[in-house]
Amino acid sequence: MRSLTIAVVQFSPRFGRKEENLHRMEALVSGTRADIMVFPELCTTGYFFASRDEVAAVAEKPSGVSVEFFRVLAKRHDAVVVAGLAEADQGRLFNSCLVVVPEQEKALVYRKTHLFYKEKQCFDAGDTGFFVVHDAVRDVRIGPMVCYDWRFPESARVLTLLGADLIACPANLVTEAWHLVMPARAIENKVYVAVANRAGTETRAGEELVFKGSSAIYDWSGRTLRQARPHGDTVIVAEIHPAETRDKFFNPLNDVLRDRRPEFYAPLTTIRKP
Amino acid sequence: MRSLTIAVVQFSPRFGRKEENLHRMEALVSGTRADIMVFPELCTTGYFFASRDEVAAVAEKPSGVSVEFFRVLAKRHDAVVVAGLAEADQGRLFNSCLVVVPEQEKALVYRKTHLFYKEKQCFDAGDTGFFVVHDAVRDVRIGPMVCYDWRFPESARVLTLLGADLIACPANLVTEAWHLVMPARAIENKVYVAVANRAGTETRAGEELVFKGSSAIYDWSGRTLRQARPHGDTVIVAEIHPAETRDKFFNPLNDVLRDRRPEFYAPLTTIRKP
Numbered sequence: 001m002r003s004l005t006i007a008v009v010q011f012s013p014r015f016g017r018k019e020e021n022l023h024r025m026e027a028l029v030s031g032t033r034a035d036i037m038v039f040p041e042l043c044t045t046g047y048f049f050a051s052r053d054e055v056a057a058v059a060e061k062p063s064g065v066s067v068e069f070f071r072v073l074a075k076r077h078d079a080v081v082v083a084g085l086a087e088a089d090q091g092r093l094f095n096s097c098l099v100v101v102p103e104q105e106k107a108l109v110y111r112k113t114h115l116f117y118k119e120k121q122c123f124d125a126g127d128t129g130f131f132v133v134h135d136a137v138r139d140v141r142i143g144p145m146v147c148y149d150w151r152f153p154e155s156a157r158v159l160t161l162l163g164a165d166l167i168a169c170p171a172n173l174v175t176e177a178w179h180l181v182m183p184a185r186a187i188e189n190k191v192y193v194a195v196a197n198r199a200g201t202e203t204r205a206g207e208e209l210v211f212k213g214s215s216a217i218y219d220w221s222g223r224t225l226r227q228a229r230p231h232g233d234t235v236i237v238a239e240i241h242p243a244e245t246r247d248k249f250f251n252p253l254n255d256v257l258r259d260r261r262p263e264f265y266a267p268l269t270t271i272r273k274p
Numbered sequence: 275m276r277s278l279t280i281a282v283v284q285f286s287p288r289f290g291r292k293e294e295n296l297h298r299m300e301a302l303v304s305g306t307r308a309d310i311m312v313f314p315e316l317c318t319t320g321y322f323f324a325s326r327d328e329v330a331a332v333a334e335k336p337s338g339v340s341v342e343f344f345r346v347l348a349k350r351h352d353a354v355v356v357a358g359l360a361e362a363d364q365g366r367l368f369n370s371c372l373v374v375v376p377e378q379e380k381a382l383v384y385r386k387t388h389l390f391y392k393e394k395q396c397f398d399a400g401d402t403g404f405f406v407v408h409d410a411v412r413d414v415r416i417g418p419m420v421c422y423d424w425r426f427p428e429s430a431r432v433l434t435l436l437g438a439d440l441i442a443c444p445a446n447l448v449t450e451a452w453h454l455v456m457p458a459r460a461i462e463n464k465v466y467v468a469v470a471n472r473a474g475t476e477t478r479a480g481e482e483l484v485f486k487g488s489s490a491i492y493d494w495s496g497r498t499l500r501q502a503r504p505h506g507d508t509v510i511v512a513e514i515h516p517a518e519t520r521d522k523f524f525n526p527l528n529d530v531l532r533d534r535r536p537e538f539y540a541p542l543t544t545i546r547k548p
Contacts, residue, residue: 113535113538114533114534114535115533116527116528117525117527117528118527120527125535129537129538130538148528148533151461151462151530152462152530152533152534153427153428153431153458153462154427154431154534154538154539154542157427157428157541157542158538158539158541158542161541161542161545162541162545177461177495177496180457180458180461180496181457181458181461181462181496183454183455183458184427184454184455184457184458184459185458187425187451187454187455188425188426188427188455221451222451222454222455248547251391253390253391253392253394254390254391254422255547256425256426257547258547259388259389259422259426260388260426260428260546260547261387261388261399262542262543262544262545262546263403264387264403264404264428264432265428265432265542265543266543267432267435267436268428268431268432268435268536268539268542268543269536269539269540269542269543270536271435271436271536272534272536273522273529273531273532273534
């Protein structure tokens with residue numbers, strides 16, 4: 001059964017310094033050999049925007065410099081690249097996640113479904129919904145989600161139902177609760193989970209956000225394969241076996257997807273709190 | 275804000291000895307003062323049935339001796355009682371969970387939705403779906419689920435959407451993975467979670483099941499309020515504040531239910547693996 005190497009890049013951008021951030025990321029992974037590389041949320045620009053205007057000043061179309069940077073990086077490293085960036089589309093602004101497969105012409109863009117805190121004042125809520133990127137060359141199916149999507153079991157579950165072997169989660173996490181939940185996402189779905197977080201702090205208008213680093217890679221049994229330290233930039237690497245996630249059995253009579261009973265799950269799609 | 279006392283009863287029945295088990299449970303909780311008492315799955319009969327005939331021999335209608343026992347117990351302790359038992363209904367057999375509110379005439383019965391391992395050969399899959407029991411006297415909304423329901427994020431999520439403050443989970447758990455997942459159920463739903471597990475072993479046809487005890491009560495932030503030891507019978511007690519779970523905000527801009535986006539969750543109710 002084929003194994004792949006995944007690299008999770010813990011990188012702390014400097015706010016607003018895009019070119020510098022791209023150069024620093026390039027240098028950080030220059031010695032990394034991996035089949036998949038996951039970078040943090042909004043890794044090209046920094047995170048703590050104070051207004052839509054600030055986002056608009058740095059957000060990019062799919063022809064932008066960051067997108068081109070990750071396309072070149074993917075080709076050079078012969079790796080799938082997953083990375084968060086600010087996206088502009090006809091006046092709308094998204095907290096997006098790029099998925100670049102080197103052999104595929106078009107980079108795919110996931111737009112963050114669940115916005116956290118002041119993102120609601122700076123971005124539009126994502127309109128792509130969840131989807132899985134199938135890389136036939138490496139034989140892996142990658143389901144992107146971004147940061148706060150973690151808190152909703154629906155995110156990883158939908159990705160799993162759509163065939164994901166690996167949940168790739170660019171993040172800028174400022175709480176610790178995710179450490180208690182990400183292993184659950186792996187166990188309940190029998191998928192790998194890779195969280196690329198950033199470290200450091202950003203201060204705007206007297207409010208400081210402290211990013212918690214500790215980027216992690218979990219196997220499909222919820223075991224932590226690798227975990228970064230809380231501070232600083234680093235790359236953690238693990239070997240994964242994507243095909244192991246595809247048969248969801250865990251004893252001769254139980255299978256975590258076949259045992260689902262959707263006829264009793266209607267409230268999940270029908271109940272909406274005002 | 276009103277607080278309630280919840281007692282989780284870790285009790286290991288002797289297989290097939292119903293009267294003895296009822297007496298032992300009565301003695302075990304005789305000194306317990308609580309507003310809510312949760313007993314394990316199939317706590318009146320034991321767990322490891324080898325056939326439907328074996329279940330049929332001990333399963334009860336709502337007029338049965340175990341149901342009556344728990345009704346009397348609820349009245350005597352002035353407590354809501356949640357307890358697992360084998361239920362018979364016109365030839366069908368369910369791994370059920372009784373919810374007795376002392377002031378309410380009718381005991382409610384939840385029938386386990388997701389059957390584990392050889393339960394599939396001995397029980398019918400539950401047909402009640404998930405529901406929440408509202409106890410207006412104690413001001414608490416209890417959502418019952420049973421054991422293997424834990425592995426499906428849909429179970430606790432549906433109960434939360436239906437208004438549960440507390441997930442009460444009678445169990446006979448034989449793996450350890452639930453320790454990594456139950457705190458996630460609390461966090462992602464902002465609800466209390468109480469797991470009444472059993473300990474001990476049962477052997478049938480040369481196959482031994484080892485039950486893992488370690489019954490636990492988690493608060494709505496995923497913190498372990500109390501945890502029992504892995505072995506033996508015991509009662510753990512904690513104070514909970516059900517009303518704290520009803521406002522799902524966790525910062526001025528985020529709310530774990532209002533932030534849901536059901537329009538992107540369709541696969542949860544439409545995808546069924548063959």
